[in-house]
Amino acid sequence: MTKTKLTLKDVALQLGVSTATISNAFNRPDQLSKARREQILDECQRIGYTGPNKAAQILRKGRSNIVALILADSIPYTVSDPVASTFIKGVSSVLQQQGKHLLLYAGDSQSILDVVDFVDGFICYGAPRNYKLAEELAKQNKPAITVDFDIDGLPSVNIDNQNAAYQIAKKAISPGEHVAILGLRLIESPSTCRIYDSPLIEIQTSISRRRLDGYMKAIEESGASITNDWIWHIPESDRNFAKQAAKEVLSSNPRPNTVLCMSDIIALELLQSALSMGIKVPEELKITGFDGIEEADRTRPNLTTVCQSSALKGEMAAEALLSESLKSTVLPFDLKLGETVTS
Amino acid sequence: MTKTKLTLKDVALQLGVSTATISNAFNRPDQLSKARREQILDECQRIGYTGPNKAAQILRKGRSNIVALILADSIPYTVSDPVASTFIKGVSSVLQQQGKHLLLYAGDSQSILDVVDFVDGFICYGAPRNYKLAEELAKQNKPAITVDFDIDGLPSVNIDNQNAAYQIAKKAISPGEHVAILGLRLIESPSTCRIYDSPLIEIQTSISRRRLDGYMKAIEESGASITNDWIWHIPESDRNFAKQAAKEVLSSNPRPNTVLCMSDIIALELLQSALSMGIKVPEELKITGFDGIEEADRTRPNLTTVCQSSALKGEMAAEALLSESLKSTVLPFDLKLGETVTS
DNA sequence: TATCACCACTTAAACGATTAATTCACACCT
DNA sequence: AGGTGTGAATTAATCGTTTAAGTGGTGATA
Numbered sequence A, B: 001m002t003k004t005k006l007t008l009k010d011v012a013l014q015l016g017v018s019t020a021t022i023s024n025a026f027n028r029p030d031q032l033s034k035a036r037r038e039q040i041l042d043e044c045q046r047i048g049y050t051g052p053n054k055a056a057q058i059l060r061k062g063r064s065n066i067v068a069l070i071l072a073d074s075i076p077y078t079v080s081d082p083v084a085s086t087f088i089k090g091v092s093s094v095l096q097q098q099g100k101h102l103l104l105y106a107g108d109s110q111s112i113l114d115v116v117d118f119v120d121g122f123i124c125y126g127a128p129r130n131y132k133l134a135e136e137l138a139k140q141n142k143p144a145i146t147v148d149f150d151i152d153g154l155p156s157v158n159i160d161n162q163n164a165a166y167q168i169a170k171k172a173i174s175p176g177e178h179v180a181i182l183g184l185r186l187i188e189s190p191s192t193c194r195i196y197d198s199p200l201i202e203i204q205t206s207i208s209r210r211r212l213d214g215y216m217k218a219i220e221e222s223g224a225s226i227t228n229d230w231i232w233h234i235p236e237s238d239r240n241f242a243k244q245a246a247k248e249v250l251s252s253n254p255r256p257n258t259v260l261c262m263s264d265i266i267a268l269e270l271l272q273s274a275l276s277m278g279i280k281v282p283e284e285l286k287i288t289g290f291d292g293i294e295e296a297d298r299t300r301p302n303l304t305t306v307c308q309s310s311a312l313k314g315e316m317a318a319e320a321l322l323s324e325s326l327k328s329t330v331l332p333f334d335l336k337l338g339e340t341v342t343s
Numbered sequence C: 001t002a003t004c005a006c007c008a009c010t011t012a013a014a015c016g017a018t019t020a021a022t023t024c025a026c027a028c029c030t
Numbered sequence D: 001a002g003g004t005g006t007g008a009a010t011t012a013a014t015c016g017t018t019t020a021a022g023t024g025g026t027g028a029t030a
Helices: A008-015 A019-027 A034-047 A054-061 A075-080 A082-097 A131-139 A161-172 A206-221 A239-250 A264-276 A310-322 B008-015 B019-027 B034-047 B054-061 B075-080 B082-097 B131-139 B161-172 B206-222 B239-250 B264-276 B310-322
Strands: A066-071 A101-105 A121-125 A144-147 A156-159 A179-184 A193-195 A231-234 A258-261 A286-288 A305-307 A329-331 A334-336 B066-071 B101-105 B121-125 B144-147 B156-159 B179-184 B193-195 B231-234 B258-261 B286-288 B305-307 B329-331 B334-336
Touching: A008 A019, A008 A034, A019 A034, A054 B054, A066 A082, A066 A310, A075 A082, A075 B082, A082 A101, A082 A121, A082 A264, A082 A310, A082 B075, A121 A131, A121 A310, A131 A144, A144 A310, A156 A161, A156 A310, A161 A206, A161 A258, A161 A286, A161 A305, A161 A334, A179 A206, A179 A239, A179 A264, A231 A239, A239 A264, A258 A264, A264 A286, A310 A329, B008 B019, B008 B034, B019 B034, B066 B082, B066 B310, B075 B082, B082 B101, B082 B121, B082 B264, B082 B310, B121 B131, B121 B310, B131 B144, B144 B310, B156 B161, B156 B310, B161 B206, B161 B258, B161 B286, B161 B305, B161 B334, B179 B206, B179 B239, B179 B264, B231 B239, B239 B264, B258 B264, B264 B286, B310 B329
Parallel strands: A066 A101, A066 A121, A121 A144, A144 A156, A156 A329, A179 A231, A179 A258, A258 A286, B066 B101, B066 B121, B121 B144, B144 B156, B156 B329, B179 B231, B179 B258, B258 B286
Antiparallel strands: A101 B101, A193 A231, A305 A334, B193 B231, B305 B334
16 A cells, blocks of 8 residues: 555556546546446456546636635624525535535635636625625636625626615605614724714715615605614624614614614514614514515514525525526526514 | 746846745745835736645645535535534634635545645544544554544543443433434444344444443433343434334333434434424433434424533634644533423 | 755646547458 | 558556755855
C-alpha cells in the first residue's frame, strides 16, 4: 500500500494502454470496446484507483460541480435565521438531487476571487452588505442568479415585493390613521436608527425600495399619513436590532395606529414589546409582518403577514442556475390575515 | 474587453518577463525586486488580471482552502436542527477568520470521492447514517476530525458522554424507581421503535453507546430498574420521531418514574405530550434531556439537561483541523437542574 | 585576480487529467 | 484491386499554475 495516490498514468502503465483510454473508460464509454473498459475498471478496482483526480478535472474541464451560495450576512447569522435557513434547505435539496455540491460563501468582494475560478455558478441571496461584491459578481463570466434583490444584468428570483407590501398595508390601514414603518436595510448604517430624509437616496436593496414604495402607495391611497421620522432602519432581521426600534416606535407620542414591518422577526419582536407594555393588539396597535414564518402563526394574537415560500425560492434559484436558461422568476405570495390586524 | 480570462502567461508576455516572476510577484515577494513587483502588480491592475487562477493553484499546490463539513443528515435537516446549526456557526466563524471556505457535504460514501481530491480536510459531524462513509474517510490521506462520534484512527472533539449521562441520570433517579430511555440512533432502523435485545450489538454510534453505558451505570448504582423493552430507538433528533416514542412510553403500564432522553428535542416533545395528557412533571414523571438548547430553558417546567456548547465544539473542531496538531479534545459540560426533575 | 555569495531572473518540469486529431487494422462494397 | 467507412486505440497539445534548479551579472573578500 503506497502513500501517494495513484494517477491515471499509473493505471495506464500498469495495463500498457494510453492514458486517453483510461480517461475514456471513466468519461466516455462509447470511445472504447466493452471488453477493454471492463478490464480497465476491474484493474482500477484491484489496485485501488478510485477515478480521475477531481482537482485536475476542475482545471481541465473548467467545471467543478460546486455551486457557491453567496450570503448577505455571516454564516452564523444566516444559519440561525429561519427564513434564510429555509432558503438554504431549498437550494441544497435541488443541488443534492443533481449531484452538485454547496459552498457557503459569506466573504467580501475581495475574497470572492478565491472561489470564482472553480465554482460553477453563484446564487446570491439577499443584498450583500458590501455592494461591491454584487458588482464584482456581475463582472464575472459565470452563471449567477440573485434572490431577494437585483443586480443589473443578472436574472433573479423574487416575489412582487411592491405589490405584496401594498396589499398587506391596504389590509391594515384605515383613513386618518398614523402609520410607521420598521424597514430592513434601508441605509448603510450598521445599527438601528430613524430615517429622516426623503427620498431615501441611500437605500441599499431594491427589495426594500419596492416594499417601501408599496407601503407608501397604500398609505397615500388609504388616506392615512406617515411622518418622515416614522421610518426606521434596521440593519438585519435580528431580534435585538428589532427590539430597539420597537421600543422607540412604541414610546413615541402620539403612537402610530399601524406599524408595517419588513420581516416577521421584526414584527414579532414589536408584538412582544407591545404586549409587555400593556398595549392592546390590534385595538390600539395594528401590526403587519413579512415572510410568513411558522412562529408567526403560533403567537397570540397571530400575525398578519405576507407569506412567501423560502424553500421554493431556494429550489427555483438552484434549478434556474443549473438549467442553462437562467431566466428571472416571479413567485406568488399569500396574504395571511392574522389577529394583529383584526381580531 | 476580451471574453476569455487573462492568464499568468498573458501578463508575462505583456511585460516581457517569465511566468515564474509573475507568479512570484503574487506568492513570494522576496523572490523579486520591489520595483519589479510593483511594476507587475500595477500592470495587472491595468489590464484586469486579478491573480493566479485558483483551479490551477489547487491542482498545482494541492491545497484549496476549502474544508468540507460532512453532515450526518441531509442539509435541510441539519440546518433546521438547533444543535447542528449552532455547530455550523462555530465551525464557520473559525474558518472565515482563517480565510477558509466551507463546503457542506451530505452525500453518501460514494460521492465523497467527488470532493476528496480538492478539499483540504474534513470535519465529520455526527455519525453518518451510512457508516461506509466514515470508513472511506478514514482511508483518505487527508486531515479529518470527528465530532460527536468516533472513527478509529481519527481525532475527535467530544464531551465525556458517558460521564455526562451518568451524572444527569444520578440527579434524576431514586431507589426503587422504574426508568425508561429514549435513545438516539441506537440501531440502524429508520423509524422509532423499542429495543428488546441486550446487549445492543447493533448500536450505531459510539456516542449513544457511551450515553447508554452512563445511564445504565447510574440506574444500577441508584438501585432503580429498567426493563429491557423500555429502551426506545429514535432515528434522528426530530420532533415527529420523538412524538411516537413519547406516546408509547407514556401509555405503557406501569409508567416509568423517570425518562432519560438523549436529546433536548426528544425530551421537550415528551414533556409536551406528558403535560397534554395531564401527567404532572416532575411529580408523576421526571424527565432529563441532553444538549442544553435555549428552548429547553423557556418551557414550563424547564428541562433538566446536560449543557454542552455546540458552538464551541464547532470552533474547536475547525481549529484543530487547521492546526497541524490534530489532537482529540474533550470539552466540559454542565448539568442544568431544571424543574422536570425537582420542582 | 580568483573566489565566493548573492540577487534577480529564467528555464523547464511537474500537477493530473481531457480531447481533437491522427493512425492503424479490418471488413465491406463495387 | 482499389476505395471507403468504421471502430479502437494512440499521440500530443492543452488547462494555468508552481517551484526546484540553473544562469549570469555584480560587488565584496582575501
